Amino acid sequence: MPFSVAFRALLRMAPSAALVLALACSALAALPGVALAAGAAAHTPGVRPAVPVPRGSSGGIPGFHAAPAVPSYASGTTAGGPVRTQPARMPFYVATRGNLTLYLLGTLHVGDPADYPPGQPFRPQILAALAASPILALELSPDDLLVSQDDVSKYGVCRRPCLPGLLPDPLWQKLAARMRGNPEALAEIRKMRPWLASLLVETYDSLSAGLQTEYGTEAQLQNVFLRWKDRRIVGLETLAEQMRTFTNLSLAQQREMLAQDLAQTPAQNVADVQTLLHLWRVGDADAIAAWDSARTEKLSHDARVAASVDNRIVYERNRRFVSRMQQYVAPNKPLFVAVGALHLGGPRGVLELLRQRGFTVEPG
Template identity: 75%
Template sequence: MPEAVAARRLARRLRDGGRRAALAWRWRARALTGAALIGVCCIFFFGLEPLGVAHAAGAAANTPAQAGRPAVPVPGVPAQPRANLPGPNPPPATPGTTAGGPVRAQPARMPFYVATRGATTIYVLGTLHVGDPADYPADQPFRAPILAALAASPTLALELSPDELLVSQDDVSKYGVCRHDCLPRLLTDPLWHKLALRLRGNPAALEAIKKMRPWLASLVVETYDSLSAGLQTEYGTEAQLQNVYLKTRGKIVGLETLPQQMHAFTGLSLAQQREMLAQDLVQTAAQNVADVRALHRLWQVGDADAIAAWQAAKSENLARDKRISDSIDNRIVYERNRRFVSRMLQLAAPNKPLFVAIGALHLGGPKGVLQVLRQHGFVVEAG
C-alpha cells in the first residue's frame, strides 16, 4: 500500500477516534517565518486548532531550534491538548485607549529591505509563518513603505508557488510517513524515550508520530511549541500579504520547486535527522515557547541582522554535534538562500520591481539573502 494512502488512513482513524483532523488549504507562512510546504505553507486544523507546520516548517514556522526551515504540512497529527500547553493563551489583541480616545493600532515593523542595482529593484520582506492579530491592524496591515512596494510590484515571489503548495501534502506523506511504526527504531533509545516523555500528555500524538521519519517528527514538535506560544497560523505574514496583494494583483510565483524543498529534508542523513529532533528536545517545552515569543518580538522590531545574531547564539546552545548541526544549516538554510537569490535574479527586470517574501531567518547574517544580494552587486537598505 502506498505510504500516502497509509497516511490518509491513519488520519481517518484518528478522526474516527474522536480526534478531528479536518484539513484546509490556504496560503500562509518556519517556523515561525514564512509560508510554504516547507516555506509558504498549508494550514492544517487539528481539532479546532489551526497549525501551520516548519519553511519548514514550524508550526515549524522558523522556530528558534530550526532556523529557516520551511513550514511543512503534517498529516494526521492530533492537536496538543490545551490543558497540557505551557503558559496561558493570550487573549485577542484590543486597541488601547488614552484620555484622548482610542490609540491607533500600528502594524509590526517587520524586516523589510530594498535592494537596487541600476534600474532593477527587489523588495525583500522577512516573514513569520505564525503571528498575532495585533501584528496586522485591519485598517493598515503593513507599514506604508511595504504597501507601496506591493502596489509597485507586478510579481510577488514566495518560497513556494500556490500550485505546488496545493499538492504538497501528498509528498510530505510519501516521504515523511512510514507504513509502520518506524520512528522508535530510527532513533537512539535515549532520544526516543525523551520524545515519548515530551508527548506523554498526548497519547494520540505519540501514536501518530511513531509513523514519522525523524525530520518530520522534528517539525511536529516545533509546531506544538509554536502553537503553545499563542501565535496563530492565519496571522502568518504570507496569508496577510495575499489579502492585500490579490485585491489588485494576481501573479504569485515560487522561488523553489516542491521537489527542491522536499529534497532539503529527504536528502538528510539519519544522523542529521536525529540531530534536528535532538535540538528540539534540549530545552523544556516552556523554554522553547519562550524562544518562539522572543523571536516574534525581534521580528516585530524588524532588524534582520539582530535576528540572525540571536539565532546563531541559539544554534550554538542547542547543537548536540556542532559539525552535524552546521551541515544541516548549510543544507536547509544557506543552500536555499543562494537558490532564492538565483531565482530572484531570473525574475527581476529593470523598471519591473520584484516583491519577495521569505522567512525572516533567511535574511540577515554573513550567509543571509541580503548579503548574497550584495555579492551580486545590489545596494541593500532598510525600507
C-alpha cells in the first residue's frame, strides 16, 4: 500500500475533508491531556479545526516532535536562505470534452504554510479556474466531515483492548516498541482496530514532519472559494462510502497497512513525507504515482494483499470520483475538483480514467 493515510491523507483523502486524517485526529483528540488547536480552519465555514496538540506550550503531540510555534519562514529566511515567495506549483490539470470542463487539483490534506503565501495562496491559473467554477467538488463534503467522529468510535474502537489479539505477536511488539515513549497513546491504540491504529501511526509521522492541517490544500481552497457568492461545495463520495473503504478491509489487509507503517523508522517515514511534499510542489501527478508505487513495492509485506488494499483504498474510489464528477459538471459551467494528489496520476488514476471517457487532459 502506498504511504497511506496521514501522508496519504495528505495526498488523498479529503479536506477539511480528509476523513482519514479526521479519523486519526479524532482519535488523537481523545487522548488524556490533548486538545484540538484552533487554527485558520476554525474560521473557515464548514471546516472543523482538527490539529491535535497537548495542553501547554510545547505545541506538539505527546512523545513526538511538533512544528515550531512560530514558522521559520516568518523572519523571511530559513537555514537554507530566503524562503520561496511563490505558491507551490501543485499538480493542476484541465480536462475538456466538448463544452464540458473539469479543473483538477491534486491536494495535500495537511501542509506547510510556506506553500500558501498571504495574498496569493495559489498560482494565477488555479485562482482563475476556481473563480470560474460555481461548484467545488472535494472527496467529502464539509458537512459529512463534521459528523465523522462518531463513526470512529462506532467502527474503529473496541470496548476493550483488542488490538494485541488482532495482530501477530511480532507486529504488536513492534508497534508497542514504536509507541514506548508515548504510553497514553499506546493505551488508546490498544483499543483500536488495526486500520485505525495504522492511521494514527501515520498521522504522528506526518505531524512530526512539521505539517499542519489548517494548511491543507482543501482548507486553503475553501478560504478563497467561499468569499464569492452563490458557490456550492459537494462531495465526490458519501461519508458512508468512505467509511466502508476501511471497515470492509479484511484483517489481513488491515495488518498489511500497519506492517507497512512500521517497516521503517519514524525518521525514515518523515523523510518520505518530505520527499513526497517535494514532488507535490513540483506538480507532476505521474511522478507522484510512480514514486508511491516504488515505495509500496519496497515496503509491502505481502505483495498480493498490498495490491488488494490499493485497489480498495485508491482505485475503486478513483472510479467513483470520475462518475460523480460527470454528474456535477454541466455544459459551459466548469467544475473545480480537488482530490488527494495520489488519486490523479498513473495508469489507473483519475486523469487516465477521464481520457478513457473521451476527455482531453492537459497540464494547467
